[in-house]
Amino acid sequence: MTSTIEIDRLHKRYGTRIALHELDLAVRPGTVFGLIGPNGAGKTTTLRTLVDVIRPSSGSVRVLGVEPRLGGAALRRRIGYVPGELHLEGRSSGHRMLAFYAQVSGERDSAATLRTARELADRLGVDLSRSVRTLSKGNKQKIGLIQAFMHRPELLILDEPTSGLDPLVQREFLQMVREAKDAGQTVLLSSHVLSEIQQTADEVAVLANGRVVAEGDVASLRLGSxxxxxxxxxxxxxxxxxxxxxxxxxxxxxxxxxxxxxxxxxxxxxxxxxxxxxxxxxxxxxxxxxxEPDLEESVLRLYGSAAASPAPDAESGAARGAASDVEPGAAAGAESGVASRSASRTDPATVQDAPPSRRARRARGDRR
The missing domain is CATH 3.30.70.260 (ACT domain)
Known part of the structure; x- marks a missing residue:
C-alpha cells in the first residue's frame, strides 16, 4: 500500500544550522499519525516542507504520491492545513472569508462546502458574522480549523491545532479528527499535548533535535508511563x-x-x-x-540521550532563515491554509473590503 506521506532522508539546513537530520517517515492512508517532541525538535519544519512552504536541502518528500514542489494548486486542494502560527486578519466576516476559501480549496460544490463550514462553526461555537480581526485568538483558531476541514480533504496536516482552544472545544476537535479518520481521511497531527495523541493517534513519532528518536504505536512507546x-x-x-x-x-x-x-x-x-x-x-x-508531565519531560526521561543533546540547530534558528528558502507568495498561502498559492498571495478580506482608490493603487503596484 502506497503511503499518503513518504519522507526519505529529509535534510534541512539554514546556513550553519540544521533543522532536520535525514528524517525518514511514512504515514499510511486512513490513519491518524501523531508527531510529538519538545520545542525546536523539527516538527513545524517537517510540516511546512510537506506543503511546500519550505523546501528540503536534500532528501525527498512525496505527499499523496506527488512531490510538493511539483504538485501546485491541484495538490494543495487535496490538503487541509492548519499552521502552527495562524494569522487571520481583515475586515471581512468569518463567513465571507470561508466563502472565498470554499471557492479555491476543493472540487466539491462550494455551496456544500459552506454548509459544512456552518455546521462546523456551530459545533465549535464561533460566530461567523463577526469581523475576523475582532475575534479572539481562540476564535481565529476555530476559523482556521473550519477552513482545513470544510472541504473534506484527503489529507489533514495540523500543526498544534488546539492552541488557544478551551477544553470543551478541544474535545470537539478530537471528535472531528476521529470522524475524519472514519471517513477515510489521513491526519498528520503535531502536538505538545500528550493526551491528544494518546486519544486519537494510531501511530506516533517522537522528534528530538531534528531526528526521529522513537516511532510506533502509542502503547509501545510508553509515553503515558x-x-x-x-x-x-x-x-x-x-x-x-x-x-x-x-x-x-x-x-x-x-x-x-x-x-x-x-x-x-x-x-x-x-x-x-x-x-x-x-x-x-x-x-x-x-x-x-x-x-501527565510536560511533553518535554516525558521525552527526556524516555529518550534522554538524543533529546537532551545540545541543539544549536534548533527551529528557532531555522525560522530566522526560512524566508530565504520560501518561494514568494508561498508562505502567505500556507499560513492562511488556502489551497491555491496564487489566490492566497493577497488577503481576500483586505481586497474585497478596501475602497476603490486603494484597490487601484494596489493594482498599479503603488504601496504608498
Whole structure:
C-alpha cells in the first residue's frame, strides 16, 4: 500500500544550522499519525516542507504520491492545513472569508462546502458574522480549523491545532479528527499535548533535535508511563508514613511535607501506578492528583540521550532563515491554509473590503 506521506532522508539546513537530520517517515492512508517532541525538535519544519512552504536541502518528500514542489494548486486542494502560527486578519466576516476559501480549496460544490463550514462553526461555537480581526485568538483558531476541514480533504496536516482552544472545544476537535479518520481521511497531527495523541493517534513519532528518536504505536512507546502525583493523607505519625512511600518502586523525586495531622506527598511515577495506590490504601486519602508531565519531560526521561543533546540547530534558528528558502507568495498561502498559492498571495478580506482608490493603487503596484 502506497503511503499518503513518504519522507526519505529529509535534510534541512539554514546556513550553519540544521533543522532536520535525514528524517525518514511514512504515514499510511486512513490513519491518524501523531508527531510529538519538545520545542525546536523539527516538527513545524517537517510540516511546512510537506506543503511546500519550505523546501528540503536534500532528501525527498512525496505527499499523496506527488512531490510538493511539483504538485501546485491541484495538490494543495487535496490538503487541509492548519499552521502552527495562524494569522487571520481583515475586515471581512468569518463567513465571507470561508466563502472565498470554499471557492479555491476543493472540487466539491462550494455551496456544500459552506454548509459544512456552518455546521462546523456551530459545533465549535464561533460566530461567523463577526469581523475576523475582532475575534479572539481562540476564535481565529476555530476559523482556521473550519477552513482545513470544510472541504473534506484527503489529507489533514495540523500543526498544534488546539492552541488557544478551551477544553470543551478541544474535545470537539478530537471528535472531528476521529470522524475524519472514519471517513477515510489521513491526519498528520503535531502536538505538545500528550493526551491528544494518546486519544486519537494510531501511530506516533517522537522528534528530538531534528531526528526521529522513537516511532510506533502509542502503547509501545510508553509515553503515558510517566505521571506526576500529589496526595494528602491523614496520619498521626508522619515519619512512619513517609518511610512507607520511600519503598514504592518507580517513585522518584519524592517531596514530603508534614502538616497538622496530615502528610502531603509529591513526586513522579515511572511505570505502573498500582504500587503507589496500594501504598495509599491504609490511609485516609483527603486529596489525590495524577497528571501527565510536560511533553518535554516525558521525552527526556524516555529518550534522554538524543533529546537532551545540545541543539544549536534548533527551529528557532531555522525560522530566522526560512524566508530565504520560501518561494514568494508561498508562505502567505500556507499560513492562511488556502489551497491555491496564487489566490492566497493577497488577503481576500483586505481586497474585497478596501475602497476603490486603494484597490487601484494596489493594482498599479503603488504601496504608498
Amino acid at each position: 510517566i505521571r506526576r502525583i500529589r496526595a494528602e493523607i491523614a496520619i498521626p505519625d508522619a515519619a512512619a508514613a513517609a518511610a512507607a512511600f520511600d519503598r514504592v518502586p518507580g517513585l522518584t523525586g519524592l517531596e514530603v511535607h508534614p502538616g497538622d495531622g496530615t502528610l502531603q506527598l509529591a513526586g513522579t511515577i515511572e511505570g505502573a501506578i498500582d504500587p503507589f495506590i496500594k501504598a495509599l490504601a491504609p490511609f485516609e486519602v483527603r486529596d489525590l492528583t495524577v497528571e
